[in-house]
Amino acid sequence: xxxxxxxxxxxxxxxxxxxxxxxxxxVFYKSFFFxxxxxxxxxxxxxxxxxxxxxxxxxxxxxxPFENVFIASVTKIRxxxxxxxxxxxxxxxxxxxxxxxxxxxxxxxxxxxxxYVIKDIKDYFFTNLDPDLTVKVAAEASLRAxxxxxxxxxxxxxxxxxxxxxxxxxxxxxxxxxxxxxxxxQIQLQEVHxxxxxxxxxxxxxxxxxxxxxxxxSAMAYRNDLxxxxxxxxxxxxxxxxxxxAKRVAEARGDAERFxxxxxxxxxxxxxxxxxxxxxxxxxxxxxxxKYMLSGEGNGTLNLLNLDKIGGSK
Amino acid sequence: MKKVYIVxxxxxxxxLIVLLNTAFVVTEIEQVVITRFGKIKKVYTEPGLNFMLPxxxxxxxxxxxxxxxxKAPNKIPTADKKYLVVxxxxxxxxxxxxxxxxxxxxxxAAAQRLDDLIFSTIREDLGTRNLSDIIAKTRDSIMxxxxxxxxxxxxxxxxxxxxxxxxxxxxxxxxxxxxFKRMRAERRKEANQYRSEGDEDSLKIIAHADKExxxxxxxxxxxxxIIEGEADGEATQIYARAFTRDPDFYNFVKAMEAYxxxxxxxxxxxxxxxxxxxxxxxx
Numbered sequence: 001x002x003x004x005x006x007x008x009x010x011x012x013x014x015x016x017x018x019x020x021x022x023x024x025x026x027v028f029y030k031s032f033f034f035x036x037x038x039x040x041x042x043x044x045x046x047x048x049x050x051x052x053x054x055x056x057x058x059x060x061x062x063x064x065p066f067e068n069v070f071i072a073s074v075t076k077i078r079x080x081x082x083x084x085x086x087x088x089x090x091x092x093x094x095x096x097x098x099x100x101x102x103x104x105x106x107x108x109x110x111x112x113x114x115x116y117v118i119k120d121i122k123d124y125f126f127t128n129l130d131p132d133l134t135v136k137v138a139a140e141a142s143l144r145a146x147x148x149x150x151x152x153x154x155x156x157x158x159x160x161x162x163x164x165x166x167x168x169x170x171x172x173x174x175x176x177x178x179x180x181x182x183x184x185x186q187i188q189l190q191e192v193h194x195x196x197x198x199x200x201x202x203x204x205x206x207x208x209x210x211x212x213x214x215x216x217x218s219a220m221a222y223r224n225d226l227x228x229x230x231x232x233x234x235x236x237x238x239x240x241x242x243x244x245x246a247k248r249v250a251e252a253r254g255d256a257e258r259f260x261x262x263x264x265x266x267x268x269x270x271x272x273x274x275x276x277x278x279x280x281x282x283x284x285x286x287x288x289x290x291k292y293m294l295s296g297e298g299n300g301t302l303n304l305l306n307l308d309k310i311g312g313s314k
Numbered sequence: 315m316k317k318v319y320i321v322x323x324x325x326x327x328x329x330l331i332v333l334l335n336t337a338f339v340v341t342e343i344e345q346v347v348i349t350r351f352g353k354i355k356k357v358y359t360e361p362g363l364n365f366m367l368p369x370x371x372x373x374x375x376x377x378x379x380x381x382x383x384x385k386a387p388n389k390i391p392t393a394d395k396k397y398l399v400v401x402x403x404x405x406x407x408x409x410x411x412x413x414x415x416x417x418x419x420x421x422x423a424a425a426q427r428l429d430d431l432i433f434s435t436i437r438e439d440l441g442t443r444n445l446s447d448i449i450a451k452t453r454d455s456i457m458x459x460x461x462x463x464x465x466x467x468x469x470x471x472x473x474x475x476x477x478x479x480x481x482x483x484x485x486x487x488x489x490x491x492x493x494f495k496r497m498r499a500e501r502r503k504e505a506n507q508y509r510s511e512g513d514e515d516s517l518k519i520i521a522h523a524d525k526e527x528x529x530x531x532x533x534x535x536x537x538x539x540i541i542e543g544e545a546d547g548e549a550t551q552i553y554a555r556a557f558t559r560d561p562d563f564y565n566f567v568k569a570m571e572a573y574x575x576x577x578x579x580x581x582x583x584x585x586x587x588x589x590x591x592x593x594x595x596x597x
Contacts, residue, residue, distance in 0.1 A: 047363035048341035065339050101484060103450040107493055126342045128405075129379045137384060137403050141479045148449045148483070177477060178380060178405060197494045201501035208505035212512030219516035223523035230527040234534030241538035245545030252549035256556035259567065263560055274566060281570040282591055285577045292584045293592070 031063030039075040041121045044068070053121060070125045074118045077185060080136045082143060083111040084191075099195055100144050106152035111191035114139045114171070116184045123181025131180050135171075138178075139187075142170040156192060164189055335368035345411045347374040354412055374415060380407045380476055383425045389486060390437050396445040397489070401482040404432055406468065406475045413472025424473065432464045432478055439463075453480060 025032065035058055036042045042054045044061060045068040061067050083098030084091045098109050116135055118124045128134055146166045147155055155163060168187040175182055194202040266273040340346050340358045348356040350371045358364055359378070366373060387401035406428060408414045418424035439456055440448060448456065457479050465475040485493060557564040577583070585592055 045341055045361070048339040048344070048361040050342055050361070068341065099484070099490075100482070101449050105446060105449065105493065106497055107485075107490065127379060129377060129381050134382055134405075137382065137481055138479070141403070141481045144480070144482055145453050148453060149451070174477070174479070194497070195494065197491075198497045198501070201498040201505075205501050205505045205508070208508035208512075212508045212515070215512035215516040216519065219519035219523075223519055223526075226523045226527050227530070230530045234530045237531075237534040237538045238541065241541035241545075245541050245548075248545040248549045249552065252552040256552045259556050259564065260559070262567065263556075263563055266560075266563055277566070277570055278591075281573055285573050286583065288579065289577060290582045292582070293595075294584065294586050 028063065032061060034059050034061055034069050034071070036071060037073070039073045040071050041074050042069055042071040043121055043125055045070075050122065050126075070121075072118060072121060072124065074121060077115050077117055078132065078135075080114040080116070080132070080139050081112075082114070082136070082140055083109075097140065100147055102147055102152040102155055103149050104151045107195050108147065108152055108155050109191070109193045109195045110143065110147065110155075110189055112139070112143055112167075113188050113190055114184060115186045115188075116182050118181060119183040120181035123179050125181075127179045127181065131182065134178060134180060135175065135182060138174045139167075139171055142167045142174060146170060152194075156194070160189055160192060332368060336365045337363060338366060338373060339363055343377060343379050345376050345378045345408065347376070347411050347415055348372070349374065354415075357412055359411070374411075376408050376411045376414060377421070378407065380405050381421065381425075383429060384481065385425075385429045387482065388433055388437075390440050392440055392445045392448060393442055394444045397486050398440065398445060398448060399482075399484045399486055400436060400440070400480060402432065402436060402478060402480050404428060404464070404475060404479075405477040406473050408472055409474045410472030413470065415472075417471045418473075424471065427471070428464075428468065428473065428475070431467055432460065432475075435460050435463050435467070436478075449483060453483075456480070 034042065036054055036056050038056045040056070042059065044051045044054065046062070046066065048068075051067070061069055084093050086092075093111070095109075098111055099107055100110065102108050114135065124131055146163055150159060150163060164187050168184055171187070172184045175184070193199060338346070340361050342361045344361075346358040346364075347354060348358075348366050348371050350367065355371060356366075382403060382405050384401075384403035387399050389397050390400050391397055414424070418427060436456075439460055443452060443456070457477075461475060461478045464478055468475050484490075
């Protein structure tokens, strides 16, 4: 009888312990397991010392304080915004961050985004207290250092790509000094403008350039219209002259030919031809005209005439 | 039976309590100084599990990682009597926790002390340089020098200054407007230049075009006149060649033609009685 009691008592405590153990495990399961997603890595410290880096999966661990676990995504692209802040529904411009001096003591307004990923997860967790804030602060410093060594026109126009790559190189070298464990993937100068206070004046320069081009173009259009037209008129003038020449020479030749033919004919019978021609002319000319036939004595004595009457009524 | 259990549990608890007060872990991001009654006993800068005397000894934990401090900007005069508003940040870490404990004691206190130290170093350096150089040329060497000098001064605090860097260097607000004014004036000048160049160039092109037109037309007119002259000359030659065959006959023919033209319907003819034409009539 006593043996049975002993057995049941022992088994009771055993089951009790097992139940408590299972309950504790379920309640504190987080202290014994952790999940690493596919884009993540986990760093485990055992008794404070680095023990292992683990990848994707459900992982076993010892509860703190025996083991500590740090997990972060190593493929997620992290962003730092300088000069603006993305807010719900758009972005908010931050003048303090965006306005900066250029090498020729002008002021420019820049919005920049930096994209980076964790390269070394141990460094990322163990070397710097504020790795992400560090990227932001170093990014600002790099941006202003590079912009500060360039003239404003270079920043606004052709050297933008070169400046971007200079900033990236500078920033990467700074964070490498800090052993941040991070790689800068890309730097983009998204907005590069003259400050709002002067933007009108800058735009006007562009407009003035266009005005100049317009004026020159319309002058050239005038020239390109005028010169060919003048050449055309000139051509025409010469052609007219040549036409005149052709006509004149032809006329002359015609007249000369006619005279020569007439003259040849006349040569065969001179006086007869002359008389014939004379009479033919008279017969053509005299009919129909008022004529006064003078009779009277003597040669050519002209009687007094009433010239008004002779003039006739017209 | 029960007594055994009670003793076991109690001793386990006691053991646990003692353990909790003596065992401690130094992680990768910590360094620990153990003091006994205020006296430094042990320093741990490497991670691991360690033990200390409970109640008698105190554990002081300091960060091992690089700390960043970014305080408010300061207005600093330059060599050429101009002012720059400089916002710098610094990166430092505790390398000797004992020295740090003795001098700075807390992180915030250290941050303030370091900021003052660094600020005076920067001010000293910038005071020897011109504003335009600071902005454009010597930023790197300034930061390098300031980092080295500040680092030297910080060694006694057990601190290693990793980097001092200028985050922003701007003109004071009052000067900003002056810069904007100057920028506007420069651009206005540029715009005016473009526009007047446009006028000048276009007028030149138009003038050249007009001149070219005049030359072309003048040339054409001259050529035309020459051709016309040639035409007249050639015609005259042709006439002459023909008519000089017999100038009298030409005279006669021409007279006949003239009569046909001259004697029109308004002509009144007075024919004398000795007219050659009418001699047969008057016989």
